[in-house]
Amino acid sequence: MNVTQKPESQGFSTTRLEVITDWMNRYVEEGKLAGAQAVVARRGQIAYANSVGLSDMENNIPWNDNTLARFYSMTKPVTSVALMMLFEKGLCHLDDPVEWFIPSFKKMRVLRPNAQSIEDTEPATVKPTIRHMLTHMSGLTYDFNGGILGEAYAAAKMDFGPRRGTLESQVDKLAELPLQFTPGARWNYGVSTDVVGRLVEVISGSDLRTFLDEYILGPLAMTDTAFDVPDDKIDRFASLYGRGPDGKIKLLDAASKSVFRAGRTECYSGGGGLMSTAGDYLKFAEMIRQRGAYNGERLLGSRTVDYMTRNHLVGDLADNGQPVFSEISFEGVGFGLGGWVMLDPPKSQMMGSVGDFGWGGMASTVFWVDPVEEMTVLFLTQLAPSSQYPLRKELRTLVHQALVD
Incomplete structure (x- = not known):
């Protein structure tokens, strides 16, 4: 990926941008990351793009512009856009109960306060809505959040992995488990966007893969983005690493043996199933920055994107629940429809602009768009979980x- 305009013409210092390269190299040289890639664009022009290290340490394959990575939860903004495209057609309203489209949600139960077992429940007095799902106010969770419900998710293998069964069967199985709290009561990061993906299927009549291909990935020419990696691209697929007891990285999922190889995917996870490249995802991020349009293709109306990228919580994340997730700071940061919204940079203790919007993934990837600076930033690596190092804040x-300037 080439710099398309001299950094100085975009208000950057070339020398200062190279600090990003030094930073990535330091993580690689210290054995904390196998490889990494960063892209910084302003007003649609790439001011910085560089890759360091390896995508596959075992086979000594360098990380480069064509490297395919697991984007995990960076799938969530894509799925949220898909739902909002249907919303724009008048096919659903954000306050519609989920049960109108997914009947298995009709008899949802909620854990009682101070519940001691997964059976200690009561009927849900508030029906979970599409808005609850888009904002993670639904009462759903992730197994890694712990607690009684997290343990039940783990036991049920409720992670929407590629080989867990179809998205329909997984969502119906999910509905058999209780909610952690009454919908709307607080924010909790969970599998809500997988339910959004199923809503896209039911409302559109297409499976999620087909819908994304036809209405988002195709129009944006995101030709390397999919729910699995075909055999003819497997040599471009990065391996996934974690942190070993000695602090050095260890192999978690070899590219050549990954469950994400083509032909193995049964579940199209709207919350975390996409593989992509920096070049592909930059197109999606630029579409968000340009308020719904990219390269002559308009996916959403400009006001719809404005609506998505505003805070939909009362206050910041810290006002809406216990910090249980490390993607971002909870203080000074809100949540829109599919991603964070920066409310108060000093309060968040992070550099940024009011209104910047983005999200990250479990393998330590991240993107954000900044409407004030007219800037798009993308960072890729493959280290799970994303709480190992403060990569996002440092970037x-x-x-x-x-x-x-």
């Missing part, structure tokens, strides 16, 4: 210190 500082 924010590095990007903003390079702005000089």
Whole structure:
């Protein structure tokens, strides 16, 4: 991926942007990351793009522009856009109960306060809605959040993995488990966007893969983005690493043996199933920055994107629940429809602009768009979980210190 315009013409210092390269190299040289890639664009022009290290340490394959990575939860904004495209057609309203489209949600139960077992429940007095799902106010969770419900998710293998069965069967199985709290009561990161993906299927009449291909990935020419990796691209697929007891990285999922190889995917996870490249995802991020349009293709109306990228919580994340997830700070940050919304950079203790919007993934990837600076930033690596190092906060500082105009 080439720089398309001299950084200085976009208000950056070339010397200061190179600090990003030094930072990525330091993580690789210290054995904390196998490889990494960063892209910084302003007003649609790439001011910085670089890759360091390896995508596959075992086979000594360099990370480059064509490297395919697991984007995991960066799938969520894509799925949220898909639902909002149907919303724009008048096919659903955000306050519609989920049960209108997914009947298995008709008899949802909620854990009682101070419940001691997964059976200690009561009927849900508030029906979960599409809005609850888009904002993670639904009462659903993830197994890694722990607690009684998290343990039940783990036991049921409720993670929407590629080989867990169809999205329909997984969502129906999910509905057999209780909610952690009454919908709307607080924010809790969970599998809500997988339910959004199923809603897209029911409302559109197409499976999620087909819908995304036809209405988002195809129009944006995101030719390397899919729910699995075909055999002819497997040599471009990065391996997934974790952190071993000695602090050094260890192999978690070899590219050549990955469950994401083509022909193995049964569940199209709207919450975490996409593989992509930096170049592909940059197109999607730029579509968000340009308020619904990219390269002559309009996916959403500009006001719809404005609506998605505003805070839909009362207050910030810290006002709406216990911090249970490390993607971002909870203080000074809100949540829109599918991603964070920066409310108060000093309060968040992160560099940024009011209104910047984005999200990250379990393998330590992240993107954000900044409407004030007219900027799009993308960072890829493959280290899970994303709580190992403060990569996202550090990258924010590095990007903003390079702005000089």
